[in-house]
Amino acid sequence: MNNLDWSNNRNLSMLADFYEFTMANGYLENDMEGKIAYFDMFFRSIPDDGGYGIMAGVEQLIEYLKNLRFSDRDIEYFRSKGIFSEKFLKYLRNFKFTCDVWAFKEGTPIFPREPIVIVRGPMVQAQLIETMILLTINHQSLIATKASRIVRAAEGRPVIEFGSRRAHSYEAAILGARAAYIGGCMGTANTIVDRDFNIPAMGTMAHSWIQSFNTELEAFKAYARVYPDNCYLLVDTYNTLKQGIPNAIKTFNEEVLPRGFRPKGIRIDSGDMAYLSKEARKMLDEAGFPDCTIMASSGLDEYIITDLINQGAKINLFGVGERLITAMSEPIFGGVYKLTALEENGKIIPKIKISENVGKITTPSFKQVHRLFDKTTNKAIADVVTLHEEEIDDTKPYEIFHPLFTWKRKVIENFYVEKLLVKIFDKGEQVYKNRNIHEIKEYTSKNIENLWQEVKRFENPHEYVVDLSLKLWTIKDKLLKEKTDS
């Protein structure tokens, strides 16, 4: 992450909801700045009614937390508002981040109602970082989750992220492409992403290239002369079957083969892609180019790709644009950040937020998430949310139970356990080393393989089990009864 012109030394400390600062000032005024608080980030539902989400954005979260500081200009800004105390302004000027932070590793499948980020630290600090934690993790997890769906629909055919021009601003394009790569895309159309993240950028020509020459054939030949070994031709500017593909074949025969190369492919960007790709395949095969790739790239997503494959479309490679980079079908990943405990005299006092909507009641206290895997198949069986220091002994059978319908019980045997919340900051110091992006992508892929097929299907996926340990459940139940009795 060094040397990123667009991100280096950027300070996003002021990217926070104003209420974070009014509350922070309020905590100071009430002498509560040192009070230790615990916050969970979690989410309540998976976009597109999917069976799993993919964690992403941790690296950018780390960058942000490392750079937390307030400039003189920031202090002046707050002073000008006339509502912040000098004590608070001084606090901001000397601000030093000292929280502990835990997070799921990027690429880990994530499920509703489990903490995917935990912050422990002085109330004021833990509060100030809310907006950026949510923004960072929500965005990249949204795109990684969507990419994972699209890649799955493509059933092994490569998918390239193509959506920069419709992204919601610059970092949505750049970090969206990063998240899409984590989620399984093989590359991006966006050059800066290749330069800065080493994610392969790809692309050849737009319709304007074709239009810049007197004829389509002339345009193809000119391109083939410059890129004989990477000759990908866009065939739909005028008429795909009558003109585009015949001209492409002519170009391959006259300009590519004579130079000792095989043609790489054609791209279809409009029209009926099921029909066109099948016709194109026949024409290319007959011309002696069965190895010539057919790429499709117009308005695609997991639903349309599935449909194209079901129709027997002969597409080898998908370029997926706006519907991936905006997660169009459900463009919101609804992560929230809730207070779960306070410390009093070194003791953890669990806190709960009640709601008439049962799904909105929070789970109190300081936690860990344990993922139980089947020893024989390596498949993930269930996640158990426990108290932070709790251990699950995988040498013995372990009983899990549904947190609402507690008679639903199951004994797990022959399993091993992984703790999913990894410490990334210890007293404000980064303790987690970022992995390289290709490792993260590999890790994601391995993790998705470890999910049961039933969790991965598009229609009515099996709801992956996220339970509470008996200890944690007991604390929540007690607090719930206290609060609703009062």
Added chain:
Amino acid sequence: MNNLDWSNNRNLSMLADFYEFTMANGYLENDMEGKIAYFDMFFRSIPDDGGYGIMAGVEQLIEYLKNLRFSDRDIEYFRSKGIFSEKFLKYLRNFKFTCDVWAFKEGTPIFPREPIVIVRGPMVQAQLIETMILLTINHQSLIATKASRIVRAAEGRPVIEFGSRRAHSYEAAILGARAAYIGGCMGTANTIVDRDFNIPAMGTMAHSWIQSFNTELEAFKAYARVYPDNCYLLVDTYNTLKQGIPNAIKTFNEEVLPRGFRPKGIRIDSGDMAYLSKEARKMLDEAGFPDCTIMASSGLDEYIITDLINQGAKINLFGVGERLITAMSEPIFGGVYKLTALEENGKIIPKIKISENVGKITTPSFKQVHRLFDKTTNKAIADVVTLHEEEIDDTKPYEIFHPLFTWKRKVIENFYVEKLLVKIFDKGEQVYKNRNIHEIKEYTSKNIENLWQEVKRFENPHEYVVDLSLKLWTIKDKLLKEKTDS
């Protein structure tokens, strides 16, 4: 735009689709770098089946174009790819932007099929900037358009942008808040937007504030003591009607009034907001606080706001989050960038892109857009896309006609004309002075006032007329016949 820590001196020149560079290199190899090309950015449909869009993002586009340059590191990146010529690398090293650029002013209502940005300049340059032009204008226009809908639905009640935590990355939050302000929001929750764009940031407390104290009443009182003159209380942490509002009233009576202030308001963030707001209004009125504002802020958009108002909800102020900042109901603004002409020996040669889909056929040549306003009402009557140098004489009746159904004709009288494409760069030098954001907001509001009510309604809005001048239509028709005959 000075002194933005997060954006200053950022160089986004490499934020471009890879094919822009392969084409650019190809143009150089074919000795076409100096060829003068014309490109239009336009869009084909308005999100949410709305009657108008709002232009936004021009200021950021200008920033980008002013900073176009390629670093040694960029050159090395391209060299490492092994497909770019040394001539091209040298070209990039000495890159100087020399294009002419025209754009609609920010805040102008925009309609399908009219050029909202035009670029004229050397082929290579005009091509390289495609991705960023589209990205910048698409994003902010999307959000400004959505904000305008939401603000309209609120029928005069103020709307605040509240969505940072669900934005698609950092600039989506920051520039999205900027666009929302242009579109009519009165402020944002995002602090950095206030610091850098002088757009008022607002906010008071989260549920965590309430939870940090032993009781809700204690939390309210603590807040009121710190902010007696800006006392906005969040009343839904435990039970809005039974506990939240009674505690708020108690706090107002005991902590706000004695200090000589009036309470500002309450905020409801969950539950049935129609019912709760009506009950809350009664309770506050009875307690002597008819001036106490009721703010609502959960899952709102133009549809829900309309519905709430129809139900007689007593809400004075709306905080609109995720559905605005992501334009959830349709998160894509589909602007495209198409070659429209080339110059040969100083003569403009119009270019067209054919498609079986009539809506996707481009309009060739170098253009201007004229908006015709009724002299009596100031309402916008129609836009006429003309050749760039064409004048519309508003002292005489002017006949417009439908570009497809040419028998649909209408003579306009008693009108005045405004040319909407304003030059922002002349031979690579900025010639348009950015207006301040409040002026842009004012300008937007005035322009929306000048649209007929029929264009603004949510259901089946009247399709605003965008016609071609006879001269431009004749060129298009001729080219269309030539291309389809061949």
